[in-house]
Structures are given as C-alpha cells and as structure tokens.
Amino acid sequence: MTNILFRSLFAGVVSLSLCGGAYAQNTPTTPPPAKDDHKDHDHSDHDHKDHKHDKKDKKKAETAKIGESAPEFALKDTTGKTVSLADFKGKIVVLEWFNADCPFIVKHHKNATTFNDLHTKYNGKGVVFLAICSSAEGNQGSGVERNAKAKTDFKMEYPILMDADGKVGKTYGAKTTPHCFVIAADGKLVYNGAIDDDKSTDPAGKTNYVAKAIDELLAGKPVSTPTTKPYGCSVKY
Amino acid sequence: MDNPIRNAAFLMASTILGLGAAHALADPPKLVSMTLIAENDALIPGQTLEIGLRFEIAPEWHLYWPGQNDSGFPPTIEVTAPKGYAVGEPRWPNPTRHPAPGELLDHVLEKEALVVVPLTVPADAVTGTKVTLEAASSWLVCKNACLPGDGTSTITLPVATAAKPGSKAGLFVAARASRPGPIDPASGISCEVRRGRFQVLAPGSTVLRFFPAADSAPLKDLLKDGESKRGRISIALEDPGPDARIRGVLEVVTAAPPERSMFYSVEMPADPAAAKPAESSQSQSSDTGETRR
Incomplete structure (x- = not known):
C-alpha cells in the first residue's frame, strides 16, 4: 500500500494530495463484452481457455481492442446534433469519458485545464476531441441540461455526446471518468487508458499519455504506451 | 436533502483553494x-x-x-x-x-x-x-x-x-x-501458481474471495474469477515480472452454521520458479484471523 500518504510529522493543512505515486503499471485492459447482470453472475470455474476463446470469437467486432478498428457510434451532442465516429475519417480522434460532477473531471476541466489545453494544442493538427457521457438517467452527471451547462462552465470547445443507455461506453469498455481512447487516422484504436500518471484528484500529472500517443501518431511512430490503467470515478452506467 | 451532485464541483474547488469553509459545507448531507x-x-x-x-x-x-x-x-x-x-x-x-x-x-x-x-x-x-x-x-x-x-x-x-x-x-x-493472518496449515487451504494462474483450494468452503493489494502482481478478470462458490479460485496473472509477488486478502466463507468468514493474508511469489518451499508464508500460524460475519 505504497500509495497511502502517511506521515507522523506535524502537518497542518488537510489537502487533497492523495495518492502521490504515479501509476506505473501498464495493464492492458481488454474490454470485456458488456453485461448488465453482475450481481447475479455465476462465478463458476469452468475451463478458462475455452471460455475465453468463445468470448473472443463472438464479440470481436463489438468491443474496442488496441490495433483493431474502433467501434463505430453515432450519438447526439448537447444541442441534439448527431455526431458519428465516421464523420472523422482520416483524423485522429480522442474520446474522453465524461461526468461533469465527478471530482476527477472537475480536476481536469476546472482546477487544471488538461483537456482544454490538449484541445488547443492539437485542434489545428487534425485531431478531434469528443467527450462522451454514459451516466444513466438520474445518476451523477446525467442529462442534456447538465452537460450543456458543463460545456459552458468548462469552456469546452468540443462536443459532449450523450450515451445515457451506456451502449457506447460498454462497447469501448469505459470504466472511469475520465477514461481516454485515442483512435488513429486509419480508424484503429491505438490508446486505451488514463489521461495521465497522477490518479489523485490533485492537479494534473507529469506524463500525459494522451498527448504522448498523439505526438507519436503525428510523428508517424507507433504508440509506445497503448494501454494504461484508467483512474477516476466509476462510469455511472 | 440537498443535491450532493450540484454541490460537488463547488466543494471540490473550495477544497483545492484551501478555504476553511469546505469541511462545513460537506456536512449536509453527511x-x-x-x-x-x-x-x-x-x-x-x-x-x-x-x-x-x-x-x-x-x-x-x-x-x-x-x-x-x-x-x-x-x-x-x-x-x-x-x-x-x-x-x-x-x-x-x-x-x-x-x-x-x-x-x-x-x-x-x-x-x-x-x-x-x-x-x-x-x-x-x-x-x-x-x-x-x-x-x-x-x-x-x-x-x-x-x-x-x-x-x-x-x-x-x-x-x-x-x-x-x-x-x-x-x-x-x-x-x-x-485481521487477516497466515493460513493455518491445518485448514487444508492451499495457494499456488500454476500455468500462469493463481489458484486457491479451500475444501469445505462455500464462497472464496480474493482481494489483491495495490502492490500485488496484477490479476486479470477479477470480476469473474475473484470470487468462487466451488471451493476453488483460479485467477489469471497479468505477465508478472520475475520479482512480482501476489499479495492480498483471502476470504474463506464456511457454511457450517453459523456461516462465517475467515480472512487470511496471502504473500507469495507470482513466478512459481521463484518459490522456495521454505519461504511459503503459510507454514507458521497461530492467528487465523477468524471472525464471524
């Protein structure tokens, strides 16, 4: 439990400096197929090998996997306009799973301007940003009204797409807000993971994995860190 | 009840700014x-x-x-x-x-x-x-x-x-x-790494659960495999390095009335080649971390 800030010195102020350490571990998070009934899951021990094969063959086209074509989607933004992944053929697309009221989203959109800075930096270089909100109706951050307000409050110059039934989120295997995906100009998924290496709610970390992936793509290089463990609030499906 | 969601952004901001009022504002709802x-x-x-x-x-x-x-x-x-x-x-x-x-x-x-x-x-x-x-x-x-x-x-x-x-x-x-203690050798519970999987056998248990620590060798598919009702857990390891260790808490639920949970600490090399019989952490025990649930 190395991440726990633990001091016996005199320390006056309570701060939100939480887990100081970087999350160095690169966990390829292959998104499993979407399922809703976890609670009633039968946690049986059948033959794992066969089971996995099954899964792979049946679900291949439906889930997001590094190196494969990113799943298509068409979702409405906060103005009611339909935005499809197909609209951006030939461009690099960054997906940001979004929940305006999640402290980690507040961290990157208000306390720090991580996403707006990225957008400003890469907007003119053929990179498109899309935020996707998969909060189910009634859950934190849900609804067109809340997201329209967030877009204004956070001065976001890219759309927030509404995925209230969570279908796109589950297809991509989005677990947290913000969970980021980078899609290369050829439509292949090249990055799946955290925005950066500081999983606390404190201001942004040192290595921004999304920026790193974009820089590598723009330089014609392969993405050196295709997966990291995403952090943040759970997506409120 | 105030809407906690609406308050979140403001609370967050005021906490970051170190305003003394932040904690007081966090009270409703507590x-x-x-x-x-x-x-x-x-x-x-x-x-x-x-x-x-x-x-x-x-x-x-x-x-x-x-x-x-x-x-x-x-x-x-x-x-x-x-x-x-x-x-x-x-x-x-x-x-x-x-x-x-x-x-x-x-x-x-x-x-x-x-x-x-x-x-x-x-x-x-x-x-x-x-x-x-x-x-x-x-x-x-x-x-x-x-x-x-x-x-x-x-x-x-x-x-x-x-x-x-x-x-x-x-x-x-x-x-x-x-509090989790070492596994009691008399309990019949065994932990081992075989073919890239962390496996636990606990004869007579009704439910087994494994909770990996943050610094444990990463384990895959915990949602599916981290809990079992068959007296046996088998969890795939995620490419452990040579020095990686499996660390965490094992919960063994037994049905013999009353139903109860026992908690054990697990600490072992993720690579079986690195395991020496002598350093098995499950050999000396007095405290089984036994408790009722």
Whole structure:
C-alpha cells in the first residue's frame, strides 16, 4: 500500500494530495463484452481457455481492442446534433469519458485545464476531441441540461455526446471518468487508458499519455504506451 | 436533502483553494464522518497502543479499499503526533466486492470501517501530562455519484502509568479478530501458481474471495474469477515480472452454521520458479484471523 500518504510529522493543512505515486503499471485492459447482470453472475470455474476463446470469437467486432478498428457510434451532442465516429475519417480522434460532477473531471476541466489545453494544442493538427457521457438517467452527471451547462462552465470547445443507455461506453469498455481512447487516422484504436500518471484528484500529472500517443501518431511512430490503467470515478452506467 | 451532485464541483474547488469553509459545507448531507479513537484511555510511556480512524459511511455509499480497483481511490491516512511518538503503518479492515454495471469491480468499505494505526509512546513521556493526537483524511465516497470529502479529528489522552480500555475498545477487539493472518496449515487451504494462474483450494468452503493489494502482481478478470462458490479460485496473472509477488486478502466463507468468514493474508511469489518451499508464508500460524460475519 505504497500509495497511502502517511506521515507522523506535524502537518497542518488537510489537502487533497492523495495518492502521490504515479501509476506505473501498464495493464492492458481488454474490454470485456458488456453485461448488465453482475450481481447475479455465476462465478463458476469452468475451463478458462475455452471460455475465453468463445468470448473472443463472438464479440470481436463489438468491443474496442488496441490495433483493431474502433467501434463505430453515432450519438447526439448537447444541442441534439448527431455526431458519428465516421464523420472523422482520416483524423485522429480522442474520446474522453465524461461526468461533469465527478471530482476527477472537475480536476481536469476546472482546477487544471488538461483537456482544454490538449484541445488547443492539437485542434489545428487534425485531431478531434469528443467527450462522451454514459451516466444513466438520474445518476451523477446525467442529462442534456447538465452537460450543456458543463460545456459552458468548462469552456469546452468540443462536443459532449450523450450515451445515457451506456451502449457506447460498454462497447469501448469505459470504466472511469475520465477514461481516454485515442483512435488513429486509419480508424484503429491505438490508446486505451488514463489521461495521465497522477490518479489523485490533485492537479494534473507529469506524463500525459494522451498527448504522448498523439505526438507519436503525428510523428508517424507507433504508440509506445497503448494501454494504461484508467483512474477516476466509476462510469455511472 | 440537498443535491450532493450540484454541490460537488463547488466543494471540490473550495477544497483545492484551501478555504476553511469546505469541511462545513460537506456536512449536509453527511456521507462520511471520520473520528479519531483510541483503544485505551491513557498513554503509557514506552508502550504501543492502537488508535484508529473510524469512518462511518452512509448506507449504500462506499469508500475504497487500497487494493486493485477499477475506480476510485482509498482514503488518505495521516496521523500527527508529538515528537518522539512513532506512528506505524495503517491496518485496513477487510473489503467487500462491489461489482457495478460496465464490468466494473471495486473492493470497497461500507457502513463502518476502522483503519487501525499503532502508536508507540516514547519511554520518556511525562506522566501526568496530556497529549493531543490528530488524524486527517481525504476520501472519495461513491454510490451513483462520487463526491470528495475530507476531515480532521483530534483526541487528547493523558500519559499515565496504567491504562484501561476506552469506550471504543470493542471496535479494536473486533478489528483484531477479523485481521487477516497466515493460513493455518491445518485448514487444508492451499495457494499456488500454476500455468500462469493463481489458484486457491479451500475444501469445505462455500464462497472464496480474493482481494489483491495495490502492490500485488496484477490479476486479470477479477470480476469473474475473484470470487468462487466451488471451493476453488483460479485467477489469471497479468505477465508478472520475475520479482512480482501476489499479495492480498483471502476470504474463506464456511457454511457450517453459523456461516462465517475467515480472512487470511496471502504473500507469495507470482513466478512459481521463484518459490522456495521454505519461504511459503503459510507454514507458521497461530492467528487465523477468524471472525464471524
């Protein structure tokens, strides 16, 4: 439990400096197929090998996997306009799973301007940003009204797409807000993971994995860190 | 009830800015309260006692256990004591599994959680004086929303030559009773790594659960394989390095009435080639960490 800030010195102020350490571990998070009934899951021990094969063959086209074509989607933004992944053929697309009221989203959109800075930096270089909100109706951050307000409050110059039934989120295997995906100009998924290496709610970390992936793509290089463990609030499906 | 969601952004901002009002604003609705408590009513020079941060969590909400989780982060634990006092490593209570839609799995703390911290009093502490200890914590509390929170709490205890259990001593006794210990060789429980999988056999158990620590070799498919009702757990390892170790808490539920859970600590090399029979951590045991649930 190395991440726990633990001091016996005199320390006056309570701060939100939480887990100081970087999350160095690169966990390829292959998104499993979407399922809703976890609670009633039968946690049986059948033959794992066969089971996995099954899964792979049946679900291949439906889930997001590094190196494969990113799943298509068409979702409405906060103005009611339909935005499809197909609209951006030939461009690099960054997906940001979004929940305006999640402290980690507040961290990157208000306390720090991580996403707006990225957008400003890469907007003119053929990179498109899309935020996707998969909060189910009634859950934190849900609804067109809340997201329209967030877009204004956070001065976001890219759309927030509404995925209230969570279908796109589950297809991509989005677990947290913000969970980021980078899609290369050829439509292949090249990055799946955290925005950066500081999983606390404190201001942004040192290595921004999304920026790193974009820089590598723009330089014609392969993405050196295709997966990291995403952090943040759970997506409120 | 005020809308906690609406307040979140503002709360967050004011906390970051260090405004003193942040904590007061966090009160309605009070989702988590943290109190510093001590097992005994006095500090004895040269002795170690247990103090703890007691988290009381609103129904249906949870804090995060410091292990492998898909989301959230565990409460920070910060204890401030006068010079000369030694504050030990926090000891966390056992978590529960919290699956959520979207194939998410977190290991969480619900209802009430006591994070115990050993405190060693310096031998030259002056009897008759009073000492104030302070605990501070920041946390993320979640349900269908996630909200940040923080709190501080102090306790003042006399330094004396004798001490007796304080009013909250029972919580410490319970925490010790459920604290994971080494696996009792007589229990028939075995842990091993075979063909890239961490496998546990616990004959006679009705449910087995494994909660990997944050610094454990990463394990895959915990949502599916981290719990089993077949007396056997088999979890795939995620490319462990040569020095990687499997660390965590094993919960063994037995049905023999009354149903009860026993908790064991697991600590073993993730690469079986690195395992020497002599260093198996399951060979000496008196404390089985047995508790009722």
